Amino acid sequence: MTKRLLITLTAAVLLGGVAAGYTALSGATPENTARSVPTGAGPRLMVLSNGKLSTVSRSDPAGSREVTAQSCDRAYAAAGTISCLRPVGALKAGELAVLDTGLREVRTVPLTGFPNRTRVSASGRMVAWTLFVDGHSYAANGFSTSTGILDTRTGALVTSLEEFAVEGVPQRPVDTNYWGVTFTADDNRFYATMSTGGHRYLLEGDFAARTVKPLTDLDDVECPSLSPDGTRIAYKKAVDGDPQKGWRVSVLDLASRKITELAETRSVDDQPAWVDDRTVAYGIQRDDGLNDVWAVPADGSGTPVVLVPEASSPASIS
Template sequence: MTALTQRTRIVLALAATAVLATVAVGYVRLAADRSPAAATTTTGDRVTLAPGPRLLVVSGRRLATVSRDDPSGPPAVAPLECVRVYAAAGTGICVRPDSPWSYHVAVLDRDLHEKRAFRVPGLPNRARVSASGRMVAWTTFVGGDSYTSSGFSTRTGILDTRTGTVAATLEKFTVTREGRPYRAADLNFWGVTFTADDNRFYATMSTAGHRYLVQGDFARRTVRTLKQNVECPSLSPDGTRIAFKEAIGSDPTRGWRLSVLDLTSMRVTPLAETRSVDDQAAWLDNTTVGYTVRDSSGDPDVWSVPADGSGTPRLLVPHAESPAALG
């Protein structure tokens, strides 16, 4: 009876994950339909990914930047359509649509020139660049995996822009779960965040109804689990903490609480944002995280909150999403 109960729990958890994936796919398309028109770049403005006191966002389906001193002011908008963006050290990633169901990952230089582009399967969900600008990662929702009732799962890839090495999916990495070698057909990964050495990274791994924070080694093609119920990790600039979304009661159907994990003590601190945050937060500095919240109509806004659990959420960039601090 105990074994049957465990199998039932796994099936139910996988079904819930499939439902959430389907909802997320619909949300991406809904957001695309409802995103407000992008503002026009004012005369003399030049959109650049060079380090500086600006935030990078998606505004009206366009890559845009805003001033850190006046983030709610008019954005400088580039004529570059993106559904997800991120940038660091003058290297950017733009996940751009070719059609409603076809996307490319474009790697950009500081002047938005395309250095490399390649097609990715499915609907884009996450994008990241390492602090040095060398490593680029992305996550998409895909279909066709037989182990889920809906056929939806994720694909997460990493590109080393210096060597050109691509890991098209983390599912081929060797996995150690709770100290033991582990293999399974239902492995899914999402939400990569890089450490300062451009080799190690953190991500979320799901299997058998559980979601884990994993630490990966790109060169060795390995990952190992660290902690359960940690999704969409984002490493702080000083490398000591991870901002993440924590499923309420370990149940994603109840929503997520934005939280911070101390990597030394493994202590979790819930942040002052009490709304459900289905996003990979971005550190704006060592004390503040930014993230996207959608209103009831599906329109996005970028908010920020202190990373120590104090304070209150602050509306940062209206009608925008996918924030990244450029400096």
């Protein structure tokens, strides 16, 4: 516990230092202070700028951004619902905050662990999150995750997918971990990653039935993200099946099972996000510790480009 507290305090100091230096580093990206998330000024992307919820124009994502005062470690948004995994502080635990576009709290859920992934269904109804409980990397041995889902309409809360029955398995293996939820259009079915026995499968889940089913023909699928048209999944794929070698961003066609490796050849440890049906975005950390949001065509063509500099957690919001 003492070691974890020291890590938390160190992280808080580092994040504070980064935030203090952000204005100087962002001279080429003017900012405006916003008290809500702008959604009516044409198509926009929501990102985190030094941990602050921000938006940029999709037509000029490297240009001026609206930065709010709302702090998150990870964030995502859809249809007016914002999921914000708030940072763990020296004197407070982390939490999930579900916000509206005015940044008003709709629901909070106390959480224990290191914020890692979050997603909102296309309708804005369902919210999912993943935390590291032990370890801070999917490449490490012995890491442990906790993944939950909230139905914002009914208030139904599942704090861990370990509560769900695994179809075809009488007893859930003790080494099972879940992470990286992405929702289908019906708000009930979802995909995620399930790891067990040294394999990382694409998982299909049924929220109402409280069941999950590993798709064992789809090994080595991590952090899935369903395309807007519901036909493909973007994900990270371990190089040579070994996470310690890094990950390639790939796209899976759900009908044909065809896998396309995208033009990004660097290691991407992120849950990809679809900007539209043709473009996949993701975060990559720079040598100076800051992140940039990059984008690449979803068909394997083209070359990666910086979409939003000094940002993370991209989400198309209009």
